[in-house]
Amino acid sequence: MIKILAACGAGVNSSHQIKDAIETEFKNRGYNVKADAVMVKDITEDMVTHYDIFTPIAKTDLGFTLEIPVIDAGPILYRIPAMAQPVYDKIEAIIKEKGLK
């Protein structure tokens, strides 16, 4: 399973929308993807080791160096396919490049 970490300031709305959108899109693309939505302030170095890709709403300083790929997922929030597509394509490119399953 490919694990993606979505995050926003409150962990309530934006990150949940990103999570739902990514899981739906990648199911349609034939991948087994599980995304979790959390508050940025709750992210720890240890937590991140359990994920393959980090998808914040915007560039985010976590206070430590991330060892996993980061894709800014904010455009997904608009729910406009033309804006979301490039984000999904970047995620898929990482999945293919790293051979994630």
Place this chain on the structure above:
Amino acid sequence: MSLLEKKELFVVKDTFVSDQKNKEDVFKEVFSKLSAEGLVKPEFLENLLLREKNFPTGIDLSVVDPDLPNVAIPHTEGKFVNVCQVIPIKCKNPITFYNMIEPQKKIEVSFLFMILNNDPEGQSNILAQIMDFLTTTSKNSLKAFFKADEDIVIFNFLNNNFS
């Protein structure tokens, strides 16, 4: 995904038209009423302001239509609110927010959809409903809606056009 019923999402008495000139004063005005109604907890205002400072919620609608005004979706953690509801706030004066997906950029905002969500793990995705409203409602109707400055007109439009 099951969506919240419209009737639960908007309440006419919790629809605002504000004369304030900055977001701090708008938030204080709205918090005062919501707190009195028991919709939010005492810590709501402080956490709303902090959240907006660290993780801004302005949404640039020029990418949807250059003629639409920008909006913001201020909100904070579910533990500071008691309901699932959207508080519509028409701002008569442009209010400066920072862009949610490009936080270094300032934008002028004239309408707020303040999200109260005490069930973040639930099946409703309020933000998705707001974005669908903004991107699928006819542009001419939206432009007229954003010019409205009567709470009942704003409430009725939202109630009739949220799917």
